[in-house]
């Protein structure tokens with residue numbers, strides 16, 4: 001009998017939405033169990049094997065010294081480590097707090113901060129080597145399946161590098177920037193969701209993170225030209241991927257007076 005690859009799923013600082021998306025693969029979940037041995041997943045299993053894994057899907061960013069040690073241990077025991085979702089890639093929504101002083105953030109949330117040992121929220125790649133990333137908040141089910149299939153076949157997954165705008169055009173949408181002067185992040189955001197938000201008349205907020213080689217400064221200038229404030233523009237770029245090298249300049253930007 002062919003030995004099934006062992007998969008582990010871990011959670012760090014995030015909302016558990018990426019793990020839920022994995023559970024939402026309901027119609028094919030039993031097929032996945034035929035192909036993989038999910039032997040560590042605290043969210044769904046009582047008995048978990050902590051020995052070693054062929055594939056680890058890691059959700060969430062790293063925000064405490066304890067988490068740094070844990071991700072290093074996971075790396076040591078894993079052959080193929082996946083940053084599963086935007087939090088694991090670059091901190092995502094929890095990393096918004098990186099833009100305000102640590103103590104100020106903690107005091108806003110906790111009545112007693114004496115037991116809190118947190119740091120800036122960063123992606124797991126800051127601390128360990130990552131073999132693949134799965135973009136999205138959460139990743140789309142199709143990209144999860146593509147990654148698992150590729151891991152099984154030991155080939156590179158075909159993940160989209162182009163912007164949401166391409167998917168938006170395939171859906172025949174009128175552009176929200178040009179027709180309604182809305183601050184849509186589609187031109188700099190990685191495709192993969194099928195342009196869900198613009199197709200419903202809502203601007204893309206950038207939840208799939210930066211596309212390959214985005215021109216973030218050009219989009220920031222367009223937002224400024226159509227009347228958005230400098231603070232609004234910074235917040236746009238800070239929301240999902242403010243720690244990424246692609247968006248950090250715009251997330252920090254000081255406009256010339």
Ligand code: SF4
Nearest residue numbers: 014015017085087137
């Ligand atoms: S990437 Fe989004 S859905 Fe996944 S854990 Fe982070 S906040 Fe939740």
Ligand code: SF4
Nearest residue numbers: 165168175176184186
């Ligand atoms: S609405 Fe947004 S995603 Fe669609 S084409 Fe315009 S900028 Fe791109």
Ligand code: SF4
Nearest residue numbers: 193197204205206207
């Ligand atoms: S359109 Fe943008 S914000 Fe909406 S799901 Fe897609 S990537 Fe995320």
